[in-house]
Amino acid sequence: MVRIGLLGCGRIGQVHARSISQIEGAKVTAVADAFAEPAQALADRSAAQVLEPLALINSPEVDAIVIGTPTDTHYDLIKAAARAGKAIFCEKPVDLSADRIRDCIKVVERAAVPFLTAFNRRFDPNFADLQARLRQGQIGEVEIVTIQSRDPSPPPLSYIAGSGGLFRDMMIHDLDMARFLLGEELVRVYAVGSALVDPEIGHAGDVDTAAVTLTTTSGKICQITNSRRASYGYDQRIEVHGSGGMLRAENVLETTVELATASGFSRARAQHFFLDRYAAAYKAEMLHFIEAIAAGTDPSPNLHDGLRAQLLADAATLSLTEGTPVDLS
Amino acid sequence: MVRIGLLGCGRIGQVHARSISQIEGAKVTAVADAFAEPAQALADRSAAQVLEPLALINSPEVDAIVIGTPTDTHYDLIKAAARAGKAIFCEKPVDLSADRIRDCIKVVERAAVPFLTAFNRRFDPNFADLQARLRQGQIGEVEIVTIQSRDPSPPPLSYIAGSGGLFRDMMIHDLDMARFLLGEELVRVYAVGSALVDPEIGHAGDVDTAAVTLTTTSGKICQITNSRRASYGYDQRIEVHGSGGMLRAENVLETTVELATASGFSRARAQHFFLDRYAAAYKAEMLHFIEAIAAGTDPSPNLHDGLRAQLLADAATLSLTEGTPVDLS
């Protein structure tokens, strides 16, 4: 039985608690949150204790820590958990500073504890199947990756301010996906972007519409576009062109119903809410984490993956400012 | 809190227990099964008691009975539950004899207890959405209903013997779906069928490939085909043609991934296993049952729907034998 301590009882913490409740051989034994009420509610549902964060981390009843607290708290919690010898599952982004992630890597590697950076999309059954087919060579050598990623609507302006900007907050998922699919490091980034959805986002120093072109040393290419607006749902598509063909994953629609009238044929929107769209992915990533702990293997993606995605997001942010491509060492 | 007693702890009973565990305001308090082991396992998972069937039905800790036992036991259990004043959720078919279903109707109506005949497909999000659009008039008056329903592979011959035949065992779902979509009674049935999948099924007196044409008094038409074989998955499609257009629900594929090579474009199979394909439907039908109990409304489909589907299946069976259309009064 893997006994889990949950740090953060907000929306994503509740998602993880539900996943754990459906996994044989794991249970939530302790929870912590800055607010008493959600902590108690989740503790009741899970038959778990409410503890202070550090008490939870050091509790002998806890084998693994799931971190779903605000980003700026990750750094200290990771270090404490690593020192306590606990396995760590940490929401993305690990931290907005690459240097602080490097610090975490040192501490975690010294402690030799399992660490999962929770890039949930790698665990989506569609994207995971696509990547498995790539590894099986179904389309030969990868040549071009194209990712379309668009949110149904922009977050509140208050959120934008502390988000680190679109590349670190939103595109980081796509940058990680590009690495996952290419199997080779991206070394050059060129970014463009503008505030077409809401000029206030521009005034806040960020963009809401962006695109990057990335390349690898061997000449493979990746293009990504992001928008903070998509009337037709949460647009999440990837396409990989290889020497032998193409693989793509289309959007997940709300139903399979098709209506035909004098206006033509119409189907439902894409699923709108990210928790619905990635429901299976959240379960699968938690299962992977728990199975890795049980088997004594390393979870993946790890902290190095978290760092690399962050460096790509930093480079894209710099490229946008400078107007030139930026190289990663 | 609706307290539920579960009769039958086999595969479908476990599905219902899982659904109940995810519904706020309901819990399994008692379970019963002919075999001790699955009963105890399910009781442990649900923190419920193991009881004898009649003790369970009459327990003051039980408000509603979910019947997932073999078909030939339904009759007695329904009558006992009705007399005990309990709400009843009964797996399909209610019984293989229409007369015995009529008996059940009398007892249940006298007791005035809520009753749901568990035609799960009505609760599939795709089919339910299609039917809701019909009721909204999106394609005007319904004229033609076409249903394709094919199992991935035939059941064991031992199962065929006691199944009542393809029309009562398999097509009954489609006959209920036809009624659900047409909103008007089907009054004439013509059936054809043969044993193309396995001649042994023919020797056992049944068919594995069948089609019916049904009509309503006003001249609406329904066509259904069934096969006990479909290499590409559990084929479950419906299409409704109306005065103003068409609505159809396509199969649910395993993933959204598409592969393009010199052979063309290919996508995954349809989901194969009925418990996967109808996972959302099983949850939704249980939620409907529990909400109806809580609200004091009548669940639907009810015993009359169960009877009518049985009469259509009986008529199709007779039509096949006689080689002529059969009228229902």
Add this chain to the structure above:
Amino acid sequence: MVRIGLLGCGRIGQVHARSISQIEGAKVTAVADAFAEPAQALADRSAAQVLEPLALINSPEVDAIVIGTPTDTHYDLIKAAARAGKAIFCEKPVDLSADRIRDCIKVVERAAVPFLTAFNRRFDPNFADLQARLRQGQIGEVEIVTIQSRDPSPPPLSYIAGSGGLFRDMMIHDLDMARFLLGEELVRVYAVGSALVDPEIGHAGDVDTAAVTLTTTSGKICQITNSRRASYGYDQRIEVHGSGGMLRAENVLETTVELATASGFSRARAQHFFLDRYAAAYKAEMLHFIEAIAAGTDPSPNLHDGLRAQLLADAATLSLTEGTPVDLS
């Protein structure tokens, strides 16, 4: 060079003239029509002579006759053309009377001239590809054929009167398609139908919405539905279920454009006009006819195919009247 005499310069005659003009090794050398103007216009465009029908049939400048005149004139023209030793391409239906088609068979076989019954849909690239894949065994043995065939809107009532009824006028195409796909004769027919589109069609003694179930001696099944109304275009779909899988041909849409908005994803209507939908089929059937003449092989489908489709349509018409299945010898 195959020199062709065209009988009938109406809409379908003009289609055939255009097809011939695009085929190397064939040309229209003579035309005939009851009306002078369209005959002259077509003659001008084709650099052909205008002749009287019998003069055209017997002209030494004519090797093959294309009959696109009203159905009731086919019988005499076929016999005259056969006696003149000319190859014959005849629009469907050959005749509304099976006995008269049998007469034609005698005359044509005695004369040993090539004869094509113009069931154009067999030459549609989609349906032809589907049938070729069946013959290659891509889905094993055929078990169930399902055909959906719906016109965008009903013909004028005046047309209905002389049409022979829906089964002989419209469904005959689908009955021929069923034979083409099954590769085995259909021996029993059960038909239902009603006038749901326009009650006036019912008053005229016909139906506008119909369905048949057909069976072969070995137990294969075919279901066909027809409607005289389809807001979303000319609905022409076929699906074949076999022991190893399924093959289907979907509708041809007007464009490949997809629109995504808050209402969902929408695509264009199906092509509406039968001459557009089957443009490639008309060319391919004429090419087949001319190539068969040039090669000295028998065109297909032939007069026997025309007869068999007519007998099925007759049987369906009788089944509708009698309310029982009808057997073909």
Add this chain to the structure above:
Amino acid sequence: MVRIGLLGCGRIGQVHARSISQIEGAKVTAVADAFAEPAQALADRSAAQVLEPLALINSPEVDAIVIGTPTDTHYDLIKAAARAGKAIFCEKPVDLSADRIRDCIKVVERAAVPFLTAFNRRFDPNFADLQARLRQGQIGEVEIVTIQSRDPSPPPLSYIAGSGGLFRDMMIHDLDMARFLLGEELVRVYAVGSALVDPEIGHAGDVDTAAVTLTTTSGKICQITNSRRASYGYDQRIEVHGSGGMLRAENVLETTVELATASGFSRARAQHFFLDRYAAAYKAEMLHFIEAIAAGTDPSPNLHDGLRAQLLADAATLSLTEGTPVDLS
């Protein structure tokens, strides 16, 4: 009657001759080619004269010139035709040098003759429909354009040498399409590329896999990827994301047939040969040219469009060499 002189009787010249033969009110009256045989064959089929190029241009029997000769001859032919006061239809690219296109503009504008730069894809029914819907505002303001354009296989190395490079030879179509869809000038280009398909293409100084990111003054974004290889057909897709939704045009498949087996669902390849894929586009562009002449209106796209696409291709070529974005004035 618009009388047309055809310069160049190769593959594309023959396509144009066939289009003209199907347009009422136009005919080919004269043809010219460097080789006698194809010129005579085409003259025979069109009942036209064979003339020397300059004689053809100046013939009083010729109202309009269609230029389908090698690129390096366009410049002189355009100037001669303009001076002769003839309407001009010229294959793309107009010339590989932007300065020489500017020269042509001067001459053509002085002569005030109609001029069509034959970017055939604008006339594809799918892309034209998509663009018309954009202009109707179906998705609001355009924000992101994504174009995937991939040839089935690379041209011979001998062709690469004189092609001007991938951006001028292949991507120029997509650059024109981007302008067509955006309705606003692209002012900055960043290009990446490599020789992944055939290293010999790299040794010849060109790339076979490329991507560009372009931006407009107002912040709209376009991404294009090109490859000289696509096993699944001639990959031609465009997608436009706007403030109110998305419009996309998918590939045109060879048939509508779908096969379902234990391996899943598969459809045909995309049409492979560009003359098949764009057959309707070639007809529509010629019809547009002839209708514009008849109506006295300006054909579109014109020489300025040809120049602008060339400048974008030049900028992309420079960007690839320099490794930085390039601005257009």
